[in-house]
Amino acid sequence: MSFTDKQEALVNSSWESFKQNLPQYSVLFYTIILEKAPAAKGMFSFLKxxxxxxxxxxxxxHAEKVFGLVRDSAVQLRTKGVVVLEDARLGAIHIQKGVSGPHFAVVKEALLKTIKEVVGDKWSDELNIAWEVAYDELATTIKKAMS
Ligand code: HEM
Known part of the structure; x- marks a missing residue:
């Protein structure tokens, strides 16, 4: 299934809302990550x-980068049908920090929950799936770069 204009628009508009309150949403994002994976605290220079x-x-x-790269992936999926990792260092950085496969599921859950908070009553399955697909494709390229 291809990534549609509508899916890209849903990701773009919620990304804009996310940026409007970055301090609050970036704290929420890491709070959810640490609820799910308390041991990850020591991995982040700005949390440890x-x-x-x-x-x-x-x-x-950092939160702005993560969400921004997922948003860029949505654009790539709509225009090219694939995600190409633009920053080749990301594989090495995550290996060096000790990131493993299950961490990607934790970050995904935190990202989707944060977006749910960001959009409030504009949340829908369609919006959730659009973020999910864009995240999964990006995460796959990072995991490949790590292997
Ligand atoms: C660093 C993106 C998943 C942990 C980074 C950087 C980026 C990034 C852009 C910064 C590189 C720089 O210094 O310029 C992403 C994206 C992800 C992802 C887009 C998913 C699609 C994860 C996961 C973990 C993780 C699953 C583990 C919980 C880290 C850590 C750093 C880092 C610990 C170093 C941060 C620091 O201490 O400054 N990531 N990441 N990342 N990432 Fe990720």
């Missing part, structure tokens, strides 16, 4: 020395 999830500009920049 803080009590719980504290807001910081690096935390926010």
């Amino acid at each position: 020395d803080s009590a719980g999830v504290q807001y910081s500009p690096t935390l926010q920049a």
